[in-house]
Amino acid sequence: MMTTASRFAPPSRLLLGPGPSDVHPRVLDALSQPLVGHLDPAFLGLMDELKRRLRAVFRTENELTFAVSGTGSAGMEACLVNLLEEGDEAVVMVNGEFGRRMTDIVARCRAQPRPYEVPWGRAVEPADVEKALSQAKRPKIVALVHAETSTGAESPVAEIAPIVARSGALFVLDTVTSLGGCPVEIDAWKVDACYSGTQKCLSCPPGLAPVTFGARAREAIRDRRSKVQSWYLDVTMIEKYWGAERVYHHTAPISMSYALAEALRLVEEEGLSARFARHRRNHLSLAAGLEAFGFRFVVEPARRLWMLNSVFLPTLAPGQDEAGLRRRLLDEFGIEVGGGLGEFKGKIWRVGLMGESSRREKVLRLLSALEKVLPDAGVAVRPGSALAAAEQCA
Amino acid sequence: MMTTASRFAPPSRLLLGPGPSDVHPRVLDALSQPLVGHLDPAFLGLMDELKRRLRAVFRTENELTFAVSGTGSAGMEACLVNLLEEGDEAVVMVNGEFGRRMTDIVARCRAQPRPYEVPWGRAVEPADVEKALSQAKRPKIVALVHAETSTGAESPVAEIAPIVARSGALFVLDTVTSLGGCPVEIDAWKVDACYSGTQKCLSCPPGLAPVTFGARAREAIRDRRSKVQSWYLDVTMIEKYWGAERVYHHTAPISMSYALAEALRLVEEEGLSARFARHRRNHLSLAAGLEAFGFRFVVEPARRLWMLNSVFLPTLAPGQDEAGLRRRLLDEFGIEVGGGLGEFKGKIWRVGLMGESSRREKVLRLLSALEKVLPDAGVAVRPGSALAAAEQCA
Numbered sequence: 001m002m003t004t005a006s007r008f009a010p011p012s013r014l015l016l017g018p019g020p021s022d023v024h025p026r027v028l029d030a031l032s033q034p035l036v037g038h039l040d041p042a043f044l045g046l047m048d049e050l051k052r053r054l055r056a057v058f059r060t061e062n063e064l065t066f067a068v069s070g071t072g073s074a075g076m077e078a079c080l081v082n083l084l085e086e087g088d089e090a091v092v093m094v095n096g097e098f099g100r101r102m103t104d105i106v107a108r109c110r111a112q113p114r115p116y117e118v119p120w121g122r123a124v125e126p127a128d129v130e131k132a133l134s135q136a137k138r139p140k141i142v143a144l145v146h147a148e149t150s151t152g153a154e155s156p157v158a159e160i161a162p163i164v165a166r167s168g169a170l171f172v173l174d175t176v177t178s179l180g181g182c183p184v185e186i187d188a189w190k191v192d193a194c195y196s197g198t199q200k201c202l203s204c205p206p207g208l209a210p211v212t213f214g215a216r217a218r219e220a221i222r223d224r225r226s227k228v229q230s231w232y233l234d235v236t237m238i239e240k241y242w243g244a245e246r247v248y249h250h251t252a253p254i255s256m257s258y259a260l261a262e263a264l265r266l267v268e269e270e271g272l273s274a275r276f277a278r279h280r281r282n283h284l285s286l287a288a289g290l291e292a293f294g295f296r297f298v299v300e301p302a303r304r305l306w307m308l309n310s311v312f313l314p315t316l317a318p319g320q321d322e323a324g325l326r327r328r329l330l331d332e333f334g335i336e337v338g339g340g341l342g343e344f345k346g347k348i349w350r351v352g353l354m355g356e357s358s359r360r361e362k363v364l365r366l367l368s369a370l371e372k373v374l375p376d377a378g379v380a381v382r383p384g385s386a387l388a389a390a391e392q393c394a
Numbered sequence: 395m396m397t398t399a400s401r402f403a404p405p406s407r408l409l410l411g412p413g414p415s416d417v418h419p420r421v422l423d424a425l426s427q428p429l430v431g432h433l434d435p436a437f438l439g440l441m442d443e444l445k446r447r448l449r450a451v452f453r454t455e456n457e458l459t460f461a462v463s464g465t466g467s468a469g470m471e472a473c474l475v476n477l478l479e480e481g482d483e484a485v486v487m488v489n490g491e492f493g494r495r496m497t498d499i500v501a502r503c504r505a506q507p508r509p510y511e512v513p514w515g516r517a518v519e520p521a522d523v524e525k526a527l528s529q530a531k532r533p534k535i536v537a538l539v540h541a542e543t544s545t546g547a548e549s550p551v552a553e554i555a556p557i558v559a560r561s562g563a564l565f566v567l568d569t570v571t572s573l574g575g576c577p578v579e580i581d582a583w584k585v586d587a588c589y590s591g592t593q594k595c596l597s598c599p600p601g602l603a604p605v606t607f608g609a610r611a612r613e614a615i616r617d618r619r620s621k622v623q624s625w626y627l628d629v630t631m632i633e634k635y636w637g638a639e640r641v642y643h644h645t646a647p648i649s650m651s652y653a654l655a656e657a658l659r660l661v662e663e664e665g666l667s668a669r670f671a672r673h674r675r676n677h678l679s680l681a682a683g684l685e686a687f688g689f690r691f692v693v694e695p696a697r698r699l700w701m702l703n704s705v706f707l708p709t710l711a712p713g714q715d716e717a718g719l720r721r722r723l724l725d726e727f728g729i730e731v732g733g734g735l736g737e738f739k740g741k742i743w744r745v746g747l748m749g750e751s752s753r754r755e756k757v758l759r760l761l762s763a764l765e766k767v768l769p770d771a772g773v774a775v776r777p778g779s780a781l782a783a784a785e786q787c788a
Contacts, residue, residue, distance in 0.1 A: 007420075007424070007656065007659070008424070008427075008440055008443070008652060008655055008656070009427070010427050010428055010429070010430045010436060010437075010652070011430065011434075011436050012428065013428070013429070013430050013431065013434065015429060015430075015431060017431050019645060020429050020431060020432065020645065020648060022428075022429070023428065023429050026401075028425075028426040028427070028428065029426060030401070030402070031422075031425040031426050031649055032422040032423060032425050032426035033402075033403070033404050033422070034404055034406065034407070034416075034417065034422065035404070035407070035409060035414050035416070035417050035599055036404045036405060036407050036409075036730075037407065037409060037411050037414060037730045038414065038600070040405075040407065040724070040730065041724075042404060042405050043404075046402055049402070069464055069465055069468070069601070070463055070464045070468065070626060071463055071644050071645050071646075071647065072644070072645065073625070073626050073643075073644040073645075074463070074464065074626045074644075077624065077625055077626045101625065104625055105625045107621070108621055108622070108623050108624070108625055109623075197645070199645055199648075205429055205647065205648055205649040205650075206432070206645040206646065206647050206648055207463070207601055207647035207649070207650055227501070227502055228502070229502050229503075229623050229624075230471065230475075230502070230623075230624055231467070231471055231495065231498055231499045231502055232464060232467050232468045232471045248735070249467075250465050250466070250467040250468075251413060251414065251465050251466065251467075251591070251593055251600040252465075252600065253465065253599065253600050253601035253650070254414060254593075254599055254600055255425055255599040255601070255649075255650075255653070256599075256601055256647070256649075256650065258402060258404070259649070261402055262401065262402070265401070330434070330435075336430075336431045336434065341642065
């Protein structure tokens with residue numbers, strides 16, 4: 001039955017959407033290394049390295065720091081199902097799609113979600129958290145998204161953290177989009193449980209979810225009255241595999257672990273502060289270019305994410321829409337940018353500059369492509385002006 | 395901060411444990427292809443190809459056939475959390491570790507597990523299922539492990555299937571270890587929900603769990619009174635991403651999807667029946683060789699798995715143990731074989747011949763290595779006899 005289909009050859013893409021981001025060749029090379037077993041001493045050594053390197057990017061000493069065998073959403077679910085039980089009250093700050101998702105998961109845990117809604121495109125501010133807490137009784141957790149991928153807003157965690165700490169609730173933080181691209185300070189912020197993803201600013205393919213649990217979170221898990229509702233995500237079992245006991249739980253994703261280790265090595269080589277500065281610089285440069293074209297940012301300047309630029313488009317000619325423009329960028333220039341999610345569907349673009357995608361030449365490549373396609377969609381463009389604006393900020 | 399750690403270079407291994415198995419170079423090469431987005435038309439095309447190829451190996455027409463973004467255990471959990479609600483009765487046939495795991499997950503769904511225990515090392519026989527059903531009231535599901543990875547026993551699904559069908563319960567089947575290595579007939583057996591893993595006989599790295607749901611299972615899911623307790627594994631949402639709507643749920647594991655597609659292409663090129671014959675032939679050859687050394691099979695001949703050989707060791711000299719022998723194989727010969735799980739911990743070996751690991755030369759390499767290490771552990775060996783026995787069956 002030699003009906004060999006021709007092998008899948010992915011088209012060449014510049015990934016400037018909300019993730020996955022471009023992956024460094026060294027990470028792709030790590031992915032293609034031959035397999036070892038999940039209990040092989042060499043692999044157990046790699047797991048120790050992963051834990052150590054994840055602690056460094058999370059800026060934590062938490063022993064229970066590892067990668068969940070699933071994507072970022074599995075990390076979100078892992079944090080919530082382990083901490084919550086039936087009837088627990090959970091304050092969830094909602095300023096976009098991912099806050100909503102947390103609320104949904106909280107309800108599936110049979111806990112009592114107390115969603116506090118903030119308009120999409122706005123950050124969650126300290127006063128919002130004060131108010132949300134004043135409306136709750138005795139919340140077990142306060143859950144917050146640091147970088148809302150659906151809107152491009154960054155909430156000021158450093159200012160919010162002391163308010164959560166005073167409440168006595170456990171602080172659960174989503175850093176899916178922020179980790180590795182802007183400061184994340186798990187220990188300094190007294191975050192009790194945090195999850196992230198690999199395919200954003202860590203520039204590793206999607207498939208793993210870095211998580212970290214602090215002492216108070218582990219105590220809460222130890223004191224549960226019921227079993228964690230997910231066997232797959234039950235950290236009381238997973239920690240025995242990642243810890244000294246090495247008790248088999250499930251077969252770890254070997255190749256993806258190679259890739260994550262290599263991606264974290266690249267982060268270390270660059271250094272966190274240099275990496276953050278690069279993300280900031282390229283964001284400012286892109287913002288200047290986009291604004292020169294007539295794009296308007298969804299988020300106010302002080303709360304804009306460096307790695308995810310959410311923008312309203314300039315007015316297009318009748319019959320033109322944002323999806324058509326995105327499709328042209330993809331088909332003719334091999335550039336992916338993201339569309340809107342939820343309330344912003346069809347209304348905005350989300351331009352990601354994450355990890356390896358946050359490079360000066362990539363910003364310029366996008367602006368050059370826009371200079372070519374925007375006029376066809378009825379947007380007046382002064383040749384060279386957006387690129388010049390971008391170069392000035394670079 | 396140029397503190398570059400030397401890159402992880404995995405040691406060269408021959409993987410003859412219970413999975414992961416050796417991965418074909420074409421699959422490793424697919425893993426290292428550059429990324430595209432999870433909503434890229436090219437990737438959506440690959441997803442369609444994956445669905446089609448998974449249907450072919452599952453031998454099903456089920457529309458809802460896809461890969462869960464997690465390992466085999468996530469596939470197990472996906473089947474159970476979607477089908478079960480609080481109070482549902484679930485008959486679970488238990489003849490090893492993975493039946494136990496299903497029982498555990500059933501309880502976490504707040505359903506009523508009715509585990510039916512069979513001694514470890516024995517297959518589940520039709521009479522066992524008759525008896526289990528007679529002790530249940532009105533079970534919503536009957537769950538069975540086709541190939542028990544912890545014991546090496548294959549249960550005769552073709553004979554059991556009509557009994558489950560008569561009961562009216564949904565038939566949930568674990569084919570983690572069997573899929574791609576011996577006949578699996580989802581439609582002919584009227585299996586309603588089935589899950590597998592990628593790292594066994596499909597010879598793809600661990601990280602995805604192929605699943606398939608039939609019409610009755612989908613109806614049961616549609617008729618649920620409550621939401622699925624796992625957001626991440628909720629097929630009512632996931633099917634909208636894998637189906638025509640392409641609604642974003644979570645970011646699919648792009649690179650692992652490339653790898654699985656390539657692994658399934660290799661399966662198609664070989665053809666299922668040739669692949670099964672190869673697994674059978676190499677099993678018989680290995681069995682003859684191991685028995686010549688004095689290993690005794692845990693399972694009776696008619697119920698032995700071709701891809702997982704579970705054996706008691708010959709008597710070792712005082713001070714020698716199975717773990718020490720396995721470590722010598724690993725350290726001196728680069729060969730991984732598995733130890734026992736659960737009741738069989740420290741008592742048996744599990745020698746996997748799965749997918750790319752089921753090759754004549756690999757069988758002979760293991761037997762040659764054993765001929766060298768067994769005498770040091772006090773096992774009398776007649777030089778060349780085990781290899782000759784193996785060659786005779788090859």
